Amino acid sequence: MADDKNTPTGGHGVEICLTEVSKRYPGQKLPAVESVSMTIPAGETVVLVGPSGSGKTTTMRMINRLIEPTAGKITIGGQDVLGLDPDKLRREIGYSIQQAGLFPHMTVGENVGMVPGLVGWDKKRIGERVDEMLDLVNLDPAEYRDRYPRQLSGGQQQRVGVARALAANPPVLLMDEPFGAVDPITRGVLQDELMRLQADLGKTIVFVTHDFDEAVKLGDRIAVLGERSKILQYDTPEAILANPADDTVAGFVGAGAALKQLNLRRVREIEVGQVPTATVDESPTVLKERLGSRRGAIGLVLDRRNRPLRWATAREAGAVSTLERAGRPVEDSVSLASTLQDALEAILTDDDGVAAVTGSRGEYVGVVDIDTVMNTIKALREEHADDEPTGDRS
Numbered sequence: 001m002a003d004d005k006n007t008p009t010g011g012h013g014v015e016i017c018l019t020e021v022s023k024r025y026p027g028q029k030l031p032a033v034e035s036v037s038m039t040i041p042a043g044e045t046v047v048l049v050g051p052s053g054s055g056k057t058t059t060m061r062m063i064n065r066l067i068e069p070t071a072g073k074i075t076i077g078g079q080d081v082l083g084l085d086p087d088k089l090r091r092e093i094g095y096s097i098q099q100a101g102l103f104p105h106m107t108v109g110e111n112v113g114m115v116p117g118l119v120g121w122d123k124k125r126i127g128e129r130v131d132e133m134l135d136l137v138n139l140d141p142a143e144y145r146d147r148y149p150r151q152l153s154g155g156q157q158q159r160v161g162v163a164r165a166l167a168a169n170p171p172v173l174l175m176d177e178p179f180g181a182v183d184p185i186t187r188g189v190l191q192d193e194l195m196r197l198q199a200d201l202g203k204t205i206v207f208v209t210h211d212f213d214e215a216v217k218l219g220d221r222i223a224v225l226g227e228r229s230k231i232l233q234y235d236t237p238e239a240i241l242a243n244p245a246d247d248t249v250a251g252f253v254g255a256g257a258a259l260k261q262l263n264l265r266r267v268r269e270i271e272v273g274q275v276p277t278a279t280v281d282e283s284p285t286v287l288k289e290r291l292g293s294r295r296g297a298i299g300l301v302l303d304r305r306n307r308p309l310r311w312a313t314a315r316e317a318g319a320v321s322t323l324e325r326a327g328r329p330v331e332d333s334v335s336l337a338s339t340l341q342d343a344l345e346a347i348l349t350d351d352d353g354v355a356a357v358t359g360s361r362g363e364y365v366g367v368v369d370i371d372t373v374m375n376t377i378k379a380l381r382e383e384h385a386d387d388e389p390t391g392d393r394s
């Protein structure tokens, strides 16, 4: 899929550097963006979040010079953008906006193929690229290529918008609330798709949103902007959730920061506990002995392929002739790939407050309980406690 004929970097992300960039719109007393400095590392997704009017869009559009800065310097891959021809610059930067911004009188294929056409690709290559891009965003080319934007759902239009932004394989992608106009479910699907794409493509993405949860999900780093685009905090989602720089950022992070952190962690990253186990073919007394005399201690009966089958206490194991009927069935288990939020959900709905953890083939790996989750949150908080939260450079 690498198509490096027209792009010096082969489409891989490059660093973007803003140095004391300001924008004052004509006739305005105060600048909309005042002396912003930030480094966006190559191949990372940086999300700009902040209240309405904080200057997110202005900041982003100065990168591709849809808006001209009044002062400061912007470099992309070391090149000063103010020294480049703006039209050429914009062809090398993918741009996708809310409501997709497709040209209504052009078909899906013409929309996606527009920038490759502008940079001089031949017809055959453009055709192939259009189909490849539609495939990439999960739209069947044969079905959608010749439709007009109005013949698509909102979510499909957004997909075409992303396909169009990627078509000429630019190293940089600017996305201004690209999923702002679709329902929450479609939005989640589109976010997942973008994450999957980005894992393969490694573009440098600057993404603007109002939605802090979207920022946490998509961002390698988040820049929380205040008035005139002042950078209130610029850090990883984990660090911002664990240690917001000030009350304004904390307000923006919103309620439930600790719970949101659980969404960023996977069960495989924590140390799971162990309980006594026995397989269904073993005698109930074996499990009873392994559980010992500790009151309330619970063990797991595993099936012949080592998968969690039933929870049982020593007393319950002692009351049956075969472990097939001991205790109660395991209703819900979590896998190593589950988030800690999923694990917490399973723990909270379990009578004994414990969830079995399984590996990739469903085999028993261990257990998690509320203490494990609490300790993880505590550790996260301690890990980031000494962070120097503010910083307008990476």
Ligand SMILES: Nc1ncnc2c1ncn2[C@@H]1O[C@H](COP(=O)(O)OP(=O)(O)OP(=O)(O)O)[C@@H](O)[C@H]1O
Pocket (backbone or CB within 6 Å): 025, 026, 028, 032, 050, 051, 052, 053, 054, 055, 056, 057, 058, 059, 210
């Ligand atoms: N063309 C313009 N002329 C004058 N002022 C403008 C212009 N465009 C934007 N502004 C002002 O600049 C400030 C920043 O606007 P901008 O659109 O960058 O903010 P934003 O954070 O992206 O907002 P939103 O989240 O509502 O889209 C606002 O106060 C806005 O009114």
